[in-house]
Amino acid sequence: MAAFSTNPDVLSSIAALSSATWAYAGLSAAFELGIVRALDAPASAEELGSRLDLEPTLVADLLGVLIPLGAVERRGDRYALTAEFEPFRSGSMAKVMRAGVRSDHLQTADALRRARDGSLAPGWAHRDPDLLVAQGETAGLFRLAAKHVLPSLPGLRERLEAPGARFLDVGAGVGVLSTELCLVYPEVSAACLEPNGTARGIGRERAIEHGLEDRIEFLSIGVEELETSAGYDLALIPQPFLDPASFDAGARRVLRALRPGGWLLVLALDVPENDELTAASQRVRARLWGGGAVGADELIDRLDRIGYACSRAHPPVGAYRMFAAQRGTGVGDERAAVQTRAA
Numbered sequence: 001m002a003a004f005s006t007n008p009d010v011l012s013s014i015a016a017l018s019s020a021t022w023a024y025a026g027l028s029a030a031f032e033l034g035i036v037r038a039l040d041a042p043a044s045a046e047e048l049g050s051r052l053d054l055e056p057t058l059v060a061d062l063l064g065v066l067i068p069l070g071a072v073e074r075r076g077d078r079y080a081l082t083a084e085f086e087p088f089r090s091g092s093m094a095k096v097m098r099a100g101v102r103s104d105h106l107q108t109a110d111a112l113r114r115a116r117d118g119s120l121a122p123g124w125a126h127r128d129p130d131l132l133v134a135q136g137e138t139a140g141l142f143r144l145a146a147k148h149v150l151p152s153l154p155g156l157r158e159r160l161e162a163p164g165a166r167f168l169d170v171g172a173g174v175g176v177l178s179t180e181l182c183l184v185y186p187e188v189s190a191a192c193l194e195p196n197g198t199a200r201g202i203g204r205e206r207a208i209e210h211g212l213e214d215r216i217e218f219l220s221i222g223v224e225e226l227e228t229s230a231g232y233d234l235a236l237i238p239q240p241f242l243d244p245a246s247f248d249a250g251a252r253r254v255l256r257a258l259r260p261g262g263w264l265l266v267l268a269l270d271v272p273e274n275d276e277l278t279a280a281s282q283r284v285r286a287r288l289w290g291g292g293a294v295g296a297d298e299l300i301d302r303l304d305r306i307g308y309a310c311s312r313a314h315p316p317v318g319a320y321r322m323f324a325a326q327r328g329t330g331v332g333d334e335r336a337a338v339q340t341r342a343a
């Protein structure tokens with residue numbers, strides 16, 4: 001009887017979520033099984049099945065998910081990637097998309113497991129190397145921001161290109177952001193603050209693989225313990241991963257650790273208030289990561305109060321939004337010093 005008294009819109013909305021979950025599973029399987037990569041030329045499900053040693057009916061049904069997404073089109077009995085999706089077949093764009101899909105699956109499966117055993121609580125405590133790498137590699141295109149967005153911040157390009165340039169990577173995880181930045185700016189060396197030992201170990205290996213072990217160091221401390229005399233030109237804080245008290249204390253320390261005129265970037269999850277369901281899912285994600293979602297105005301207000309100058313929000317890119325704020329060089333700097341001392 002209860003089902004009859006339930007609003008049918010609720011049921012159809014939940015059915016749509018269930019359907020989207022299975023479609024997402026199909027997309028991830030098409031990536032993980034190498035089906036997307038194998039579509040370097042139009043091919044039938046039988047041809048792909050024999051190349052990849054897969055059941056052709058499975059290949060056909062997985063590709064069937066990619067058709068309504070606009071990623072694949074039918075040409076007779078063959079399948080072809082659309083021009084729009086071709087960049088995601090191989091290379092760095094494909095790697096980032098595969099990492100995002102994998103990371104979503106691993107994290108949501110872990111949330112279900114922890115909800116069932118009663119251990120679900122806010123905070124990033126993952127130790128699964130596959131999950132840590134997948135989450136880290138979602139930032140694998142940071143070099144594009146490093147090349148094209150960071151130079152729009154006054155003075156930052158000159159700083160990053162100068163000998164002795166220093167980057168502070170707070171909550172560095174497996175060190176993808178530092179690697180990307182160091183590859184774009186050869187003078188930069190990076191300090192990665194990361195309390196999670198598994199992530200630090202993977203990050204050190206990653207630095208060695210890229211020949212950056214002399215330029216990227218990992219420190220096993222939280223940002224609350226940051227040594228403020230170091231002098232950085234650029235710092236980055238991934239807000240959703242830091243609990244609110246650590247974020248505020250950390251942002252104060254970072255302000256003191258920046259060289260005058262240096263910049264802080266804050267990465268946050270975008271919360272589109274005109275899309276209630278997406279906003280709610282972003283809040284769940286940010287809560288499980290530990291920091292909770294913070295609106296753009298509130299974040300800028302918090303940075304201003306701490307004493308940063310020129311705080312600004314960049315337009316959202318996908319699920320994320322970047323904020324930038326500067327350590328002032330003159331009067332603002334004095335104000336910052338007074339405020340951070342008082343904190």
Ligand SMILES: C[S@@+](CC[C@H](N)C(=O)[O-])C[C@H]1O[C@@H](n2cnc3c(N)ncnc32)[C@H](O)[C@@H]1O
Pocket residue numbers: 124132135136137139170171172173174175176177193194195196199221222223224238241242243246250
């Ligand atoms: C998941 S990473 C972000 C992804 C990262 N950019 C990468 O390349 O892997 C965020 C990290 O913040 C770390 N973290 C949480 N609280 C912190 C704190 N107070 N100080 C420094 N790091 C913290 C977590 O351990 C987590 O590894």
